[in-house]
Amino acid sequence: MLVSDFHYDLPEDLIAQRPPAMRGASRMLTLDRNTGAFADHTFAELPSLLQPGDLLVMNDSRVIPARLFATRAGLATQHNSPAPSGHIEVLLTQRLSSAEGHNDWSALVRPAKKIQPGETLLFAPDGSNVPLLRATVLSSGDFGERTLRFEPAEDFHAALERIGHLPLPPYIHRSKQEPNTPEDRERYQTVYSQQLTRAEAKGSAAAPTAGLHFTPEILSQLKERGIELATLALHVGLGTFQPVRVERTEDIRLHAEHYTLSAATAEAVNRARSERRRIVAVGTTSTRTLEHIAREAEASGNPIAAHSGSTSLFLSPGAEFKLVSGLLTNFHLPQSTLLMLVSAFAGREPVLAAYAHAVESRYRFFSYGDCMLIT
Template sequence: MLVTDFDYELPEELIAQQPPSERSGARMLLVDRNTGHWQDSAFQHLPEQLREGDLLVLNNSRVIPARLYGRRVDTASGIEHTGRIEVFLTTQRSEWEWEVLVKPGRKVQPGTQLVFGAGDLHAEVLDRGEFGERTLRFQPVPDFFAALEALGRIPLPPYIHRGEKDADSDRERYQTVFAEDRGSVAAPTAGLHFTPEILDRIRQRGVEVAYVTLHVGLGTFQPVRVERLEDIHLHTERYTLPEATATALNAARREGRRIVAAGTTTVRTLEHCALLGEEFTPHAGSTNIFISPGFRFRAVNALLTNFHLPQSTLLMLVSAFAGQDHVLAAYRHAVAERYRFFSYGDCMFLS
């Protein structure tokens, strides 16, 4: 299959620039993945779409303020250059080493020394990759993430436009209400719709709620640069499957209850873990699983997800779950009905 097989026309004005005024105020398109039938609804009605005994799984990763602005330091003289260097943390490789994107890349070569804030953080460029990727090693500090919270900015996707004065207006809104384990550079956006009240209503219907962690990485921001699906290779992302969630998943499977995933990150975590053995076992690891049409789902029975970019791997995953023709037809309906798209947009429930 070709990447262009997953294209669709999207008017730019349908790309949501702001979240809904109420966190749970999004519209929701219901799609029957067997028939392709759709129905317009609202996220507020998600609890009624769930069944007693369902297991709802959410990604509790927390977004870090991963966009830093620093300055180069002359290694011989110690003099700082005045030009600003943008550093976007994408994946933590070890306690002090990170994979990053840098701009302008031509000024940031291996051996370059960088300083951030008033000397709060220092880093050295170790290695260079493709498309502006670099490996940075930070000098140890007492609390790296505290420094990051003070210096960094929330890394909104490039299709959300903010002036620098408004850069921190999304610091809490671009987090799920259940975000705990910090490490993502993009929000698991299907989870943004949930409120404590919605979760209470879901539990009151006899639905079990469990959590996994997948730290969303570089792949969320990188466009697909190949023509064929078989040539796509995703970046590796770290995940954790807790013991309580593994137990809940095994029980749901044995008892024939639905496993409902909130978001494609949750799907990728569950399906990767399902490939490791007949039963789920608690552990932490990393995955670069790519799900496209033809994939056999072993864990997930229903999916809540936002609307994704044309020709994106996330749209391919949703098409694998519900059928390419059904999904693209539902997308055309969403465009015609003026749904809001992408991270701050509306959502679909596929069952």
């Protein structure tokens, strides 16, 4: 298929720039993937629209303040004089293997041409010349990709919390002087995200946005209705930020993202599957993780078990879904791999028809926007 087959027209004023005034107050469009019928609801109705016995699987990865601003320390010349410094924007996208205690990250850097292997970057709080973190550029890749090695820090994540900003998507506009607002710090994070307290902990470079709608009250209502809740962690990385640069979906290759599946969630998934209960994924990240582990288990002939790994699974129309039978998801960008996944689950034509209705009915789109429940 062509990537252009997943285009739709979206007025810019429907791209949500702020979350709704109250968490959980979003609209929700339901889509029946068997009939193609859709209907308007609110997210608060979710407990009544799911069935007792459904297993709802959520991604509890926490968004880290991965957008940083650095100063170039410069490469030493043969006379040991530093090169000119400059301000560099760095977006940490994924923590890499920590061999020999190293703290290595893949990152997007701009302006990228100036930042080459061997360069040292210094990260200091606003208004200070004293860096809290230092990193060396190990290697360079296409489209501004760099691998950074950070020097040991007493508490890396505490330093990130002090100097970093949440990496809001580029379609959410904030001033350079205020990359985040206090509201963003709270609302661009799910209420059930895991806390990061250890230097070796992983996190996400973008929110699993379908989870942003949940409140503690709605989670309690789901349990009261007999809906089972489980979590996994897929740490959202570089793929979220890279646009599709090929013409055919068959040529799309996703970056690998790290995930962790707990023993409790593995048991819940196996039990729901054996009892023929629905497994409803919250978001495309949970969907990709569940479908990846189902394929791994099928290939090995073993039940799904607790483990950690990475997935680059790309789901497009024609893919068979082995675990997921329901999907809660936000509205996605035209021609994006996320829209292709949703179309794989519910069919391209029904999904695009539902999107056209959402545009006409002035739903709010993308990360801070409204959502869809597909069953």
